[in-house]
Amino acid sequence: MHFDLDERGDWIVDFHELAVKFGSSPGYLQHQIKLGILKGFLEAGSGENAGRSRITVRAGESAWQGISDNTGFLVSETMLPE
Template identity: 30%
Template structure:
């Protein structure tokens, strides 16, 4: 899938796409976004990952993370719950 950045370079994701990945209803995701309860981060790759970006979106304990290449295509993605990730690390 190809993502389209807006004029400021930020990625704009379709609510339906993101809601599916966060296992939440679309209208509830939009409500939480309006309330500022959904956070996102974009990190640019360095060294061997130069040209890649990592997008992370978090809603409570649900996380969706994607790696995007220089052509703005998702090359990998994962969805997980923070509680599960912490338990797996122990």
């Protein structure tokens, strides 16, 4: 998985790839956004994690978390316990 930056410097997540992580479809994830159920959080790394970002996406009771390097490549990921 790779994240791209938009013109404002925000990370762009591919809904098709993210849907696979949740065992869902991209359309269903977009529907969850409209309902306010799917939310994403981005945190910049510090110290030994400087230059990395932690992305957490919550969809209802499920959550996926990924760590990306400064070029947007995913270096680790996990599904968080409910």
